[in-house]
Amino acid sequence: MTESLIVARQLVKRFGEFTAVDGIDVEVQRGEAFGFLGPNGAGKSSTMRMIGCVSPVTSGSLRLFGLDPATHGAQIRRRLGVVPQLDTLDTELTVQENLWLYGRYFDLSRSEAKRRAKELLEFAQLADRADSIVDHLSGGMKRRLSIARSLINEPEMLLLDEPTTGLDPQARHVLWDRLYRLKQQGVTLVLTTHYMDEAEQLCDRLVVMDQGKIVAEGSPRELIDRYSTREVLELRFTAGTNEALAPQVQGIGERQELLPDRVLVYADDGEAALAATHARGLQPESALVRRSSLEDVFLLLTGRTLAD
Amino acid sequence: MTTGAFRVAGWHLALYRRLWRMNLLSSFVQPLMYLLGLGVGVGALVDRNSASGATLGGASYVAFVAPGLLITAAMALGAIESMWSVMGGLKWQRGYHGIAATPLEARDIVLGHGVWIAVRCGLSATAVAAALAYFPDTRSWGLLPAVPVAMLVGLSFAMPIMAFSINTETDGAFAAIQRFVIIPLFLFGGAFYPLSQLPVGVQWIAKAAPLWHGVIVARGFTTHSAGALWAVGHLAYVVAFAFAGTTLAVRNLRRKLYS
Numbered sequence: 001m002t003e004s005l006i007v008a009r010q011l012v013k014r015f016g017e018f019t020a021v022d023g024i025d026v027e028v029q030r031g032e033a034f035g036f037l038g039p040n041g042a043g044k045s046s047t048m049r050m051i052g053c054v055s056p057v058t059s060g061s062l063r064l065f066g067l068d069p070a071t072h073g074a075q076i077r078r079r080l081g082v083v084p085q086l087d088t089l090d091t092e093l094t095v096q097e098n099l100w101l102y103g104r105y106f107d108l109s110r111s112e113a114k115r116r117a118k119e120l121l122e123f124a125q126l127a128d129r130a131d132s133i134v135d136h137l138s139g140g141m142k143r144r145l146s147i148a149r150s151l152i153n154e155p156e157m158l159l160l161d162e163p164t165t166g167l168d169p170q171a172r173h174v175l176w177d178r179l180y181r182l183k184q185q186g187v188t189l190v191l192t193t194h195y196m197d198e199a200e201q202l203c204d205r206l207v208v209m210d211q212g213k214i215v216a217e218g219s220p221r222e223l224i225d226r227y228s229t230r231e232v233l234e235l236r237f238t239a240g241t242n243e244a245l246a247p248q249v250q251g252i253g254e255r256q257e258l259l260p261d262r263v264l265v266y267a268d269d270g271e272a273a274l275a276a277t278h279a280r281g282l283q284p285e286s287a288l289v290r291r292s293s294l295e296d297v298f299l300l301l302t303g304r305t306l307a308d
Numbered sequence: 309m310t311t312g313a314f315r316v317a318g319w320h321l322a323l324y325r326r327l328w329r330m331n332l333l334s335s336f337v338q339p340l341m342y343l344l345g346l347g348v349g350v351g352a353l354v355d356r357n358s359a360s361g362a363t364l365g366g367a368s369y370v371a372f373v374a375p376g377l378l379i380t381a382a383m384a385l386g387a388i389e390s391m392w393s394v395m396g397g398l399k400w401q402r403g404y405h406g407i408a409a410t411p412l413e414a415r416d417i418v419l420g421h422g423v424w425i426a427v428r429c430g431l432s433a434t435a436v437a438a439a440l441a442y443f444p445d446t447r448s449w450g451l452l453p454a455v456p457v458a459m460l461v462g463l464s465f466a467m468p469i470m471a472f473s474i475n476t477e478t479d480g481a482f483a484a485i486q487r488f489v490i491i492p493l494f495l496f497g498g499a500f501y502p503l504s505q506l507p508v509g510v511q512w513i514a515k516a517a518p519l520w521h522g523v524i525v526a527r528g529f530t531t532h533s534a535g536a537l538w539a540v541g542h543l544a545y546v547v548a549f550a551f552a553g554t555t556l557a558v559r560n561l562r563r564k565l566y567s
């Protein structure tokens with residue numbers, strides 16, 4: 001028995017003349033981890049803000065927990081946790097004051113807010129920083145605090161807009177681990193990201209957005225199978241010669257892609273493609289065979305790399 | 309009033325606890341310095357002038373100016389408290405956006421801030437009133453009802469300015485409000501001398517702002533010359549400013565936060 005927590009039909013968001021979200025259909029089930037992937041300006045945050053009931057829908061329909069955000073915004077927000085793209089922490093207050101105060105907005109009693117804050121500080125590995133002023137925390141700690149704060153009302157669904165952007169790899173892994181635990185506790189996760197590895201790690205299902213539209217949908221594995229070959233050969237030639245040499249790999253593998261810094265050859269057998277490259281007398285400075293990733297899917301669908 | 313508004317007021321209290329010492333100085337010590345400087349210095353001069361008694365309605369100059377200081381201090385506090393902190397909530401620390409994601413609404417944020425400003429103005433007016441009660445010249449039971457008058461005057465400036473602060477894009481305009489609205493009203497708003505001393509045109513401008521209405525009511529209380537109906541009339545004018553400002557601020561904030 002599945003229950004749709006988010007149902008969006010032909011959802012549109014316009015700012016004046018500009019269309020940021022252009023008729024998307026999305027359905028997210030309880031317990032799922034769902035991702036919005038897309039380049040800058042794709043409309044991910046605009047979508048998340050509509051789902052978070054802080055941005056009115058321009059047209060189309062949106063239901064959260066079966067309720068209409070236009071008429072039941074406050075009721076819906078009571079059941080959501082929101083980690084916005086930009087932190088909204090009270091930087092001059094302490095870590096635990098941030099949690100207590102936020103709990104009060106959800107009508108928690110003082111003692112209940114304190115009890116939950118204590119648990120969440122453990123969960124976010126911030127217990128030893130409970131009395132620190134938020135301004136003095138590192139970026140990763142602030143992000144963990146944002147997540148902890150969004151959980152103070154024990155939300156059924158957590159919305160995370162680029163939860164790990166700007167964090168170092170270590171901090172990202174800590175965050176992924178925490179999000180994974182939440183998912184296991186049954187919390188529905190909806191997140192946006194630029195990072196393919198993050199999407200692969202966390203998401204059961206995702207959509208790729210570009211210019212306000214959904215261009216692909218599926219599990220990470222399905223998307224790779226559908227849009228890419230099994231392996232990819234990455235060739236780097238002497239700086240500046242990429243463009244001149246790229247035509248010479250034509251016909252090797254199923255598809256080739258010229259990037260500013262390298263040439264990608266999509267093939268089910270990467271080693272064979274490399275051998276074919278050598279057989280044509282090409283001498284790349286480096287060659288690497290790897291498995292296809294979401295990054296390749298993204299590149300094909302949006303014509304852009306995600307590395308930023 | 310909603311419980312949400314009181315939660316938001318609690319948030320302001322938590323922020324304030326970090327800097328109350330600084331604020332205490334400006335909202336309490338400053339009016340007292342004016343009182344001493346003006347009361348002792350100017351007062352001696354004025355009271356020696358035999359014609360001044362009639363102009364001041366028979367009061368000594370210190371007694372005349374004391375309620376004016378009480379009320380102008382509330383005006384200044386109300387104005388300041390609805391400028392940078394609003395910009396901080398929307399643009400800098402973005403606390404308003406954090407609250408917007410909870411069950412609370414724009415109305416709670418505006419009313420909560422109003423409650424907080426009223427409390428601040430009330431506390432500062434109480435402190436000034438307590439100091440005034442210490443001196444025989446300014447001691448009066450009228451100081452008690454003057455405190456809520458100060459709260460209303462604080463709100464009559466704070467709420468319209470809040471509506472403006474929500475919509476303004478940079479903090480540059482705040483200094484202009486101080487320079488071209490608050491300070492002129494401080495000087496020409498009837499706190500330090502009767503408006504009748506000014507040209508008629510200037511009098512009308514001063515009377516259009518809520519400050520003067522609050523000042524004469526507070527003075528009416530401390531000098532025991534206020535009629536109930538007369539006071540209610542003037543206070544209604546003050547309340548109208550606070551009310552219109554609140555309505556406008558809620559509308560502006562709703563647009564800003566939920567776009």
Ligand SMILES: Nc1ncnc2c1ncn2[C@@H]1O[C@H](COP(=O)(O)OP(=O)(O)OP(=O)(O)O)[C@@H](O)[C@H]1O
Binds near residue numbers: 019085567
């Ligand atoms: N309040 C607004 N007013 C006008 N235009 C807006 C507003 N918010 C977003 N936009 C525009 O809508 C488009 C989509 O923005 P959005 O923030 O949803 O993208 P995004 O996918 O989250 O991008 P990023 O990865 O950079 O965060 C952008 O072109 C942006 O400039």
Ligand SMILES: [Mg+2]
Binds near residue numbers: 044045085
């Ligand atoms: Mg975004």
